[in-house]
Amino acid sequence: MLSDNALWRPFLDGIWITLQVTFYGAALGTFMSVLSGLASMSSVRGVRWVSRVYVDFFRGTSAIVQLFWIFYALPLIGPSFSPMVAGAVTLGLNMGSYGSEVVRGAVQAVPRGQTEASIALNLSAMQRMQYVIFPQAAVSMLPPYGNLLIELLKASALVSLITLADITFVAQVLRVNGTASTLTLFSIALVLYFVIAQGIALVVRLAEARLSQGLEVGRGAGRRAA
Amino acid sequence: MKHDILEANTLLQRRLGRRTLFRGVGMAGLGLTGAALLGCNGDDEGSPLEAARDRGYITIGFANEAPYGFADESGNVTGEAPEVARVILAELGVPDIQGVVVTFDSLIPGLQARRFDIIAAGMFINSNRCAEVLFSDPDYCIPQAFGVDAGNPFGVMNYQDVANSDATIGVLSGGVEDGYAQAAGIPDDRITRFSEAPALAEGLQARRVDVIAATSLSIRAQLDRLADPNLEMTAGFTPIVDGEPEYGCGGYGFRRDDQELRDAFNDVLVSMKQNNEIVPITEPFGFGETEISAATDVTADDLCEA
Amino acid sequence: MTWDWEFAWRIMPRLLEGLVTTVQATLLGITLAMVLGLVLAMLRRSEVRAISWPTAWVVEFIRSTPLLVQLYFLYFVGPTFGLTMGALTTGVLGLGLHYATYTSEVYRAGIESVPRGQWEASTALNLSPVTTWGRVVLPQAIPVVIPALGNYLIAMFKDVPLLATITVLDVLGEARAVGAQSFRYLEPYTLAGLLFLAVSIPASILVRQLEVRLARRP
Numbered sequence: 001m002l003s004d005n006a007l008w009r010p011f012l013d014g015i016w017i018t019l020q021v022t023f024y025g026a027a028l029g030t031f032m033s034v035l036s037g038l039a040s041m042s043s044v045r046g047v048r049w050v051s052r053v054y055v056d057f058f059r060g061t062s063a064i065v066q067l068f069w070i071f072y073a074l075p076l077i078g079p080s081f082s083p084m085v086a087g088a089v090t091l092g093l094n095m096g097s098y099g100s101e102v103v104r105g106a107v108q109a110v111p112r113g114q115t116e117a118s119i120a121l122n123l124s125a126m127q128r129m130q131y132v133i134f135p136q137a138a139v140s141m142l143p144p145y146g147n148l149l150i151e152l153l154k155a156s157a158l159v160s161l162i163t164l165a166d167i168t169f170v171a172q173v174l175r176v177n178g179t180a181s182t183l184t185l186f187s188i189a190l191v192l193y194f195v196i197a198q199g200i201a202l203v204v205r206l207a208e209a210r211l212s213q214g215l216e217v218g219r220g221a222g223r224r225a226a
Numbered sequence: 227m228k229h230d231i232l233e234a235n236t237l238l239q240r241r242l243g244r245r246t247l248f249r250g251v252g253m254a255g256l257g258l259t260g261a262a263l264l265g266c267n268g269d270d271e272g273s274p275l276e277a278a279r280d281r282g283y284i285t286i287g288f289a290n291e292a293p294y295g296f297a298d299e300s301g302n303v304t305g306e307a308p309e310v311a312r313v314i315l316a317e318l319g320v321p322d323i324q325g326v327v328v329t330f331d332s333l334i335p336g337l338q339a340r341r342f343d344i345i346a347a348g349m350f351i352n353s354n355r356c357a358e359v360l361f362s363d364p365d366y367c368i369p370q371a372f373g374v375d376a377g378n379p380f381g382v383m384n385y386q387d388v389a390n391s392d393a394t395i396g397v398l399s400g401g402v403e404d405g406y407a408q409a410a411g412i413p414d415d416r417i418t419r420f421s422e423a424p425a426l427a428e429g430l431q432a433r434r435v436d437v438i439a440a441t442s443l444s445i446r447a448q449l450d451r452l453a454d455p456n457l458e459m460t461a462g463f464t465p466i467v468d469g470e471p472e473y474g475c476g477g478y479g480f481r482r483d484d485q486e487l488r489d490a491f492n493d494v495l496v497s498m499k500q501n502n503e504i505v506p507i508t509e510p511f512g513f514g515e516t517e518i519s520a521a522t523d524v525t526a527d528d529l530c531e532a
Numbered sequence: 533m534t535w536d537w538e539f540a541w542r543i544m545p546r547l548l549e550g551l552v553t554t555v556q557a558t559l560l561g562i563t564l565a566m567v568l569g570l571v572l573a574m575l576r577r578s579e580v581r582a583i584s585w586p587t588a589w590v591v592e593f594i595r596s597t598p599l600l601v602q603l604y605f606l607y608f609v610g611p612t613f614g615l616t617m618g619a620l621t622t623g624v625l626g627l628g629l630h631y632a633t634y635t636s637e638v639y640r641a642g643i644e645s646v647p648r649g650q651w652e653a654s655t656a657l658n659l660s661p662v663t664t665w666g667r668v669v670l671p672q673a674i675p676v677v678i679p680a681l682g683n684y685l686i687a688m689f690k691d692v693p694l695l696a697t698i699t700v701l702d703v704l705g706e707a708r709a710v711g712a713q714s715f716r717y718l719e720p721y722t723l724a725g726l727l728f729l730a731v732s733i734p735a736s737i738l739v740r741q742l743e744v745r746l747a748r749r750p
Contacts, residue, residue: 400712
């Protein structure tokens with residue numbers, strides 16, 4: 001079935017678009033997760049408030065409505081983003097609103113003693129976060145972060161509604177052309193997403209194994225014993 | 227697939243020359259290097275025609291509705307409107323067109339949001355749409371028809387018949403048929419609005435609706451595609467709205483501030499109509515002398531005022 | 533283009549009508565997801581590998597593929613097998629199936645939080661499986677998972693607009709229809725977004741309070 005040129009060629013192009021949207025979305029989403037997660041723990045009230053509004057706004061509205069708004073309504077009163085930018089920005093900001101909580105939870109779970117020790121060692125707040133707290137928090141962030149990446153991949157199917165020729169879009173166009181049965185086309189699409197999701201999960205698991213190596217004697221080991 | 231982002235962008239430049247839909251559409255979004263995440267589309271200031279000449283292509287929006295504008299098997303944009311537009315634009319010094327496929331109801335907002343420069347989807351010209359979009363003169367006129375179950379069990383030949391029966395009707399979201407149906411008094415809960423013509427026809431086949439309405443050629447194209455002996459089309463008819471016949475004539479849509487592009491385009495279109503150059507281009511899509519000559523003496527102004 | 537208050541006011545009733553459909557679809561969808569999720573969670577705990585293993589894969593498959601494509605699948609593929617459901621029914625089924633894979637994980641965690649001793653005691657008392665599940669395990673497992681289910685309720689609410697792609701007239705469907713008829717998109721889409729905020733922000737505050745209250749319980 002997949003040896004059929006008219007079928008796999010468009011799907012390959014579609015995979016490429018899906019991967020790109022997911023990648024750019026993930027890059028922005030990761031950045032926003034860390035930024036907003038750290039901001040939510042800031043000692044400055046205004047900073048916490050901005051983070052809260054961002055999280056509530058994106059968690060409170062529907063990604064598809066945001067996407068339609070950015071794509072069709074925003075250009076009437078402001079800038080017109082290309083479909084790829086509109087898609088990546090919407091997906092990234094949404095991911096960030098969920099990732100924010102992940103980052104906050106993980107950072108807060110690092111034992112207080114670590115902070116106290118860093119202060120005793122005279123590390124600056126920046127160094128403390130960069131060298132002590134964050135590396136430890138990152139390990140416990142990874143599994144939920146992996147889930148967010150898979151949610152992002154799934155949400156990327158929405159970009160088919162704003163003219164981007166991703167996997168879902170390709171399946172729809174080929175359906176209309178009658179290139180193959182709807183059963184075949186949508187099954188291919190679902191399997192492709194599934195495979196990509198498994199790939200993401202694998203990478204995250206590898207990263208997890210890698211990151212937790214140096215911490216084996218620390219918190220990880222302690223928790224396992226508990 | 228091992229290109230990095232920058233390479234992907236040069237790849238984009240190279241690929242823009244091709245007319246493949248999948249790429250063309252994907253390309254529309256590929257203006258993305260790392261920093262461009264926050265950048266915008268870069269609207270070309272000044273004449274869109276000049277810009278298109280420099281770029282070598284212009285983008286057209288279509289709704290994947292055969293035979294008006296659709297993607298063929300290999301993903302190229304084709305159909306009555308894109309093919310006529312292709313010839314006109316070549317005449318204007320724009321060698322290529324890039325198709326952007328959207329749902330029918332996104333054609334006008336897509337144009338206004340600068341997602342593409344011309345609507346080439348055989349869109350009917352009427353006063354409502356004229357308030358939003360500049361139209362070229364029409365290049366065809368065509369009656370409406372219904373797709374129904376074989377034997378036309380509800381006996382519907384026009385919108386009034388549907389209103390008087392309890393049949394449910396499917397229309398294209400944003401299509402003129404929605405307005406015709408409402409004007410005939412069909413209640414809203416008997417109207418289903420589909421995003422695209424193929425889904426409309428599949429809706430009839432799956433019995434989601436009893437009747438589907440579109441132009442006669444669109445109904446024929448969809449029923450041919452499904453090749454289902456249990457479905458048939460009714461005879462063509464001209465809908466009556468407020469006691470007046472509504473002639474369905476389709477043309478090309480432009481943004482309201484692109485008067486210059488519209489006029490240049492229209493001049494070529496008018497001369498092609500006079501020289502009988504439209505029929506040979508549109509014949510492969512089922513448009514005959516009848517449909518094309520019906521539009522000969524009709525202008526956009528006639529239809530906008532109607 | 534500027535904001536037109538008069539127009540916004542005029543289209544409000546239609547959007548609210550859409551909101552009613554959205555809420556309906558959410559409630560039907562979550563009911564289905566809660567029932568199906570429980571079934572999946574119990575199947576997954578089965579000691580028969582021929583049952584637990586395929587269940588795990590089905591859950592994993594549905595969970596890692598897009599709801600939009602699943603909806604298309606149900607909507608377009610169903611009829612080719614003579615299975616035609618109304619658009620709303622298709623949508624609710626899609627939502628229910630998709631979220632059942634999430635709720636099943638929630639139930640699983642809840643069930644695992646019930647101490648082993650409770651199972652052993654049930655076995656010792658010679659309780660039937662139905663009694664064990666119905667009277668011992670689930671009454672302890674379910675209260676724990678209510679906040680998590682609440683979060684999925686909100687998440688599902690936000691996914692209902694996907695049903696607009698299969699002709700359901702939810703908030704987004706109505707906004708699109710209004711836009712298609714009036715050629716004004718700024719107001720319908722903006723109001724659609726605001727309506728979502730108007731429902732989901734109070735809802736998430738409620739869930740948060742529920743979380744706090746349940747956490748306080750011994």
